[in-house]
Amino acid sequence: MTRSTLLASVAIFSSLTTTAFAQDTFDLGEIIVSGGLSPIETARYGGAASVITAQDIEDRGITNVQDALRTLPGVSVNGSSNTFTQVRIRxxxxxxxxxxxxxxxxxxxxGEYILSGLETANIxxxxxxRGPQSVFxxxxxxxxxxxxxxxKGEEGTTARTTLEVGDATTATAFVAQRNARGGISLSLSRTDDEGYDQSGDGGEKDGLERNTAILSGDYLVTxxxxxxxxxxxxxERYDFDDTPFGST
Known part of the structure; x- marks a missing residue:
């Protein structure tokens, strides 16, 4: 094969390759590269994410965030009663x-947080x-x-109160005023639980009282x-019994 023939063969092969690649191209559609600030549908997000809504919490009768986190897959929660909570993921x-x-x-x-004291009433x-998010x-x-x-409430005026009476009494109140550009909200809750005798020796009950207030506001400047x-x-105020270590 002469030099001119070899160059012609290479040129023809290159042309065919370019044509083949051109025929295999397709449109990927819109691609969103997010740093955590842009809204994106859960189904289109590349990471593993889960969401618990207020309706999910109500349907399951969950009263605090500590118990709500226990319903999530891949999450282990260590903590009970009025103690700091450790949350481990995967x-x-x-x-x-x-x-x-x-x-x-x-x-x-x-740092740790007492998630048992964070009620789900107004969440x-x-x-x-899940996964390493240290980049963001x-x-x-x-x-x-x-x-x-x-x-934070919906557009217009929102007001609601709840009262639950049983072994413990829980009362909540929520009021919010919003318009198209922003609003303000106030959430109040109180829990009064007589508890039980944790020592088991016939002593007094170990109860708790918890009061929470949340004031939030936002405004769309531009x-x-x-x-x-x-x-x-x-x-939160709560009673507890000393543990008699070494006793039978």
Missing amino acids: GGEANHTLILIDGVEAAGGD ARIELL YGANASAGVINIITD DDLRLGFTVRRSE
Whole structure:
């Protein structure tokens, strides 16, 4: 084969290859690369995510966030009664789980939170994102992120109260005023539980009282800028018995 023939063969092969590749191309559609700030459908998100809505919480009769997290797959919750809660995702350490309340860090790293004291009465949804999210949220989120979102109300005026009476008494109140650009909301809750004698020796009951108040507001300053605030205060008083170590 002469040099000219070889060059002609290479040119023909290159042309055929280019044509073949051109015929195999197809449109991938819209691709969204998100840093955690852009809304995206759950079905289209590449990570493993779960959501517990307010309706899910009501249907299951869950009263606190600690028990709500136990319903999520891949999540292990260590903690009971009035104690700090350790949340492990997919076998990771508790200090690798970042817990946010309305975007504000409540637990992460060496910090823990008493999730049994966080009631579900006025919570809109709980979002769980599994897997290493440290790229967006820091090293505290290397196992996953939990975001607890409180209710902000709907457009117009929202007002509701609840009262549950039984072994414990729980009362809640919620009021909000919103328009197209923002609004303000106030959430109040109180729990009074007489409890039981944890020592088992016939002593007095070990009860608890918990009061929680959440004030939130936000306003859309421009089409691309929304300013907001959340102030949350929770106070809990509870009784307990000393453990008689070494006794039978």
